Amino acid sequence: MKLVILSANPNLYSTKRLVEVGEKKGHEMMVVDHTKCDLVIEKKKPIVIYKGKELTDIDGVIPRIGASVTFFGTAVVRQFEMMKVFTATESQALVRSRDKLRSLQILSRASLGLPKTVFSNYSKDVSSVIDKVGGAPLVIKLLEGTQGLGVVLADNRNSAESILEAFNGLQARVIVQEFIKEAKGADLRAFVVDGVVVGAMKRQGKEGEFRSNLHRGGSAEIIELTDEEENAALKAARVMGLGVAGVDMLQSARGPLILEVNSSPGLEGIERATGKNIALQIIKYVERNAE
Numbered sequence: 001m002k003l004v005i006l007s008a009n010p011n012l013y014s015t016k017r018l019v020e021v022g023e024k025k026g027h028e029m030m031v032v033d034h035t036k037c038d039l040v041i042e043k044k045k046p047i048v049i050y051k052g053k054e055l056t057d058i059d060g061v062i063p064r065i066g067a068s069v070t071f072f073g074t075a076v077v078r079q080f081e082m083m084k085v086f087t088a089t090e091s092q093a094l095v096r097s098r099d100k101l102r103s104l105q106i107l108s109r110a111s112l113g114l115p116k117t118v119f120s121n122y123s124k125d126v127s128s129v130i131d132k133v134g135g136a137p138l139v140i141k142l143l144e145g146t147q148g149l150g151v152v153l154a155d156n157r158n159s160a161e162s163i164l165e166a167f168n169g170l171q172a173r174v175i176v177q178e179f180i181k182e183a184k185g186a187d188l189r190a191f192v193v194d195g196v197v198v199g200a201m202k203r204q205g206k207e208g209e210f211r212s213n214l215h216r217g218g219s220a221e222i223i224e225l226t227d228e229e230e231n232a233a234l235k236a237a238r239v240m241g242l243g244v245a246g247v248d249m250l251q252s253a254r255g256p257l258i259l260e261v262n263s264s265p266g267l268e269g270i271e272r273a274t275g276k277n278i279a280l281q282i283i284k285y286v287e288r289n290a291e
C-alpha cells in the first residue's frame with residue numbers, strides 16, 4: 001500500500017517509527033509536510049499538491065498534526081477524505097479533540113468521570129467561580145496550553161483569586177478545575193487504537209511537581225489498567241470519534257477521571273515505558289481499513 005504520514009517533522013520519533021514499521025510491512029511510506037501542501041478544490045475533483053506534484057493513488061493517511069497547525073492540517077486531512085482515502089484520524093474528530101472545553105462537554109454527556117470544571121466569560125466574580133469547584137486548592141488551565149505549560153496549581157483562596165484576576169485581565173481563556181489530590185502528581189495514559197487499549201503507562205511528576213508531563217521532567221512506567229479504567233478510556237476515545245487516541249486519566253477516590261483525549265499521541269513515551277510496538281498497531285489499523 002501507499003501510505004502517507006502527515007507530519008511537519010520527519011525526524012520526530014513517532015514519524016520515524018511509523019515509516020520504519022510500515023516499510024517493514026512492505027508498504028510505500030511517504031512523509032508529507034501538511035503545512036506545505038496546496039489544496040485544489042473544484043467540482044468533483046479534490047486534489048492535494050505537494051512539492052509541485054499531485055498526490056495520487058494513496059491508500060491511507062496517518063495524521064500527526066501539531067496543535068499549532070490544527071486549522072490547516074485539518075483542511076488537508078479533510079481533502080483526503082473528499083478523495084475517499086482512509087484516514088487514521090478523522091478531520092472532525094481532530095478538530096473536536098483540540099478544543100479542551102468542547103471535549104469536556106462531550107465526555108460529560110457520555111457520563112464519564114471528570115474533575116469538576118468551571119468555565120466563565122472572564123467573570124469578575126472570581127470568588128463564586130472558586131466556590132463552584134469546592135474552593136482551593138484548585139487548578140487553573142489556559143485553554144490553549146500543551147505539555148503542561150499553562151497549568152497552574154493555586155494552593156489557597158488568595159492566590160486562586162489573584163491568578164484568576166490576572167488571566168481575566170489579560171483576556172486569556174481559562175478553565176478552573178477541582179484539584180485531585182489523591183492522584184499524587186501522577187496520571188495514566190491509555191493508548192487506544194481501534195477500540196483496544198494497546199498500551200498503558202503511569203506518569204509521575206518529578207519531586208514537588210503536580211504535573212506529570214514527561215516534558216516537565218516526569219517519568220513513566222508500564223501499568224495494568226483496572227477494568228473500570230480501561231472501559232473509561234475506550235468510551236472516551238469512542239465518543240470523541242478517534243480511532244487513535246491517547247486518553248489521560250487521574251486516579252481518584254471516585255474512580256478514573258478523564259483529563260483529556262489526545263488525537264496525535266506521541267509514540268516515544270508509550271513505546272519506551274511499555275516495550276510494545278505501538279506503531280505496528282497503528283499500521284495494522286490502517287491496513288484493515290484501507291483495503
Ligand SMILES: Nc1ncnc2c1ncn2[C@@H]1O[C@H](COP(=O)(O)OP(=O)(O)OP(=O)(O)O)[C@@H](O)[C@H]1O
Pocket residue numbers: 115139141145146147148149150151177178179180181183185186187210211212213248250259260
Ligand atoms: N484537576 C487536576 N488535579 C490534579 N492534577 C491535575 C489536574 N489537572 C491536571 N493535572 C496534572 O497536570 C498535568 C497537565 O495537565 P493537562 O494534561 O490538563 O494539561 P496539558 O498537559 O498542558 O495538556 P496536553 O496534555 O494537551 O499537553 C496532568 O497530566 C496532571 O498530572
Ligand SMILES: [Mg+2]
Pocket residue numbers: 147148213248260
Ligand atoms: Mg496532558
Ligand SMILES: [Mg+2]
Pocket residue numbers: 146260261262
Ligand atoms: Mg492534550
